[in-house]
Amino acid sequence: MPEPVHVDALGADGIYRTRRRMNITRVSGEKAGEISLVSPLYVRRTMTALREAVSPRASDRFAMLEKAAEVYLQGTVGGMDADQYARMVSRTSGVPLRVVRESAAGVAGTLRALRRTAGLAMPVGAVADWDDARTQSGSAVWTRKGDVFAVLASGNTPAVHGLWPEALALGYKVAVRPSNREPFTAFRLVSALREAGFGDDVVALLPTDHQTADVLIAEADYAMVYGGQDVADKYSGSPRVLPQGPGRSKILVTKDVDWRDKVDLIADAVSHLGGTACICTTAVLVEGDPAPLAAALAARLSRIPSLPADDPSAVLTVQPREQAERVDQHLHTVAEGTRPWLGGDSIVDELSAGGAVLRPAVHEVSSSSAPQLDVELPFPCVWVGPWTRQDGITPLKQSLVVTAMTEDRGLIESLLGEPTVTNLYLGDNPTTWTRPGVPHDGYLGEFLMRTKAVIR
Structure with missing residues (x-):
């Protein structure tokens, strides 16, 4: 049995192992390590130190970010090399090993790109520095709205850690509360940033319980919080907090497009990253009879094998059996009244090595107003329903991404103008498409920065 791994706090004075610790377990139920949990007092002291620290110069920050990548x-x-890290994340979070490695590569790519992308949110009328020649006659200058940024991260995949380093690039000091289920990515990234030159009082790792996490938010100038609808609702009224909640990403296929050519693309968008990400497709609306598309998706998704998460060929997420059964029970509750094409009996496929695979589910709903179309679950689960021209864009509202497979320019313009559709992709671009420099939920800089008039 390997030695348990300790994930310690990384405060302003360096590594800190607390007396109060929580076990980290593999999906099989075995203990993998321990995570230190810091107190509210330690959080306040660390946040004070971050607030008093001086951020590195912009040119130095970008070089450090590239080295950290x-x-x-x-x-x-x-004590963990890249392969050991990836396998530990997979075995504790249940995220497929291939997804862990792809996500880690994506995080590194984002860090390398920040020299080019961090300023993309800056208005064209602004300059980055007060001593730019244009401020001699008066100009807008792109400045921070605060000094300290807090992140309450989730453990869905390492990819969630690709967004917050932009705050470092913009000159913020950052404190990260990792997922207690999968703290390894946050620990590795914060450690890498420190090794690359960011000071202990510039970027910190503060593992906490849920109550102490509220202290972290209160002590920061701005914060980003990952979670479900309850988290989004809790912080929706705060201008200081950017919630990262459910995506409810959808695909619309109108009758001028042959969906039979799109089945593989749609199925991949449903199962991408094990179906755990907010950009994964959770609902498909089709103009006409949805049953043939539902049947084709079910046939395609049913062919994905059930494998342990650390198998290089694994696609599906693995969870402890009890947790997988709770997800299955919840699915049966919310799917009442729908037609199951896949996963109607059970989505739980227990593995001999421990844990259970969350198998895909495909359910057909009877109308575009069915409440299931807004249900997002942490595995490849898709609701397929009918859409008509009379329905308009109403069924597509409140979506992080809508992929519109249509030739209807009027429909496209309506979706583009809808404030609750965050991103719009057209044609064969799935909801899971991303690229450094293209905003996920707006640019983070839009949230953290402002223009300030300067003349000298």
Whole structure:
């Protein structure tokens, strides 16, 4: 049995192992390690130190971020090399090993790109520095709205850690509360950033319980919080907090497009990243009879094998059996009244090595107003329903991404103008498409920065 791994706090004075610790377990139920949980007092002291620290110059920040990308992706951090890290994340979170490695590569790619992408949110009429020649006659200057940024991260995949380093690039000091289920990515990334030159009082890792996490939010100037609808609702009224809640990403196929050519693309968008990400497709609306498309999706998704998460060929997420059964029970509750094409009996496929695979589910709903179309579950689960021209864009509202497979320019323009559709992709671009520099939920800079008039 390997030695348990300790994930310690990384405060303003360095590594801190607390007396109060929580077990980290593999999906099989075995203990993998321990995570230190810091107190509210420690959080306040660390946040004070971050607030008083001086951020590195912009040119230095970008060089450090590029160096951190290489340490994070290829280095040995906390006694784990890149392969050991990826396997530990997979075995504790249940995220397929291939997804872990792809996500880690994506995080590193984002860090490398920040020299080019961090300023993309800056208005064209603004300049980055007060001593730019244009401020001699008066100009807008792109400045921070605060000094300290807090992140309450989730453990869905390492990809969730690709967004917050932009705050470092913009000159913020950052404190990250990792997922207690999968703290390894946050620990590795913060450690890599420190090794690359960011000071202990510039970027910190503060594992906490849920109550102490509220202290972290209160002590920060701005914060980003991952979670479900309850988290989004809790912080929706705060201008200081950017919730990262359910995506409810959807695909619309109108009758001028042959859906039979799109089945593989749609199925991949449903199962991408094990179906755990907010950009995964959770609902498909089709103009006409939805049953043939539902049947084709079910046939395609049913062919995905059930494998342990650390198998290189694994696609589906693995969870402890009890947790998988709770997800299955919840699915049966919310799916009442729908027609199951896949996963109607059970989505739980228990593995001999421990844990259970969450198998895909496909359910057909009877109308575009069915409440299931807004249900997002942490595995490849898709609701397929009918859409008519009379329905308009109403069924597509409140979506992080809508992929519109249509030739209807009027429909496209209506979707583009709808404030609750965050991103709009057209044609064969799935909801899971991303690229550094293209906003996920708006640019983070839109939230953290402002223009300030300067003349000298």
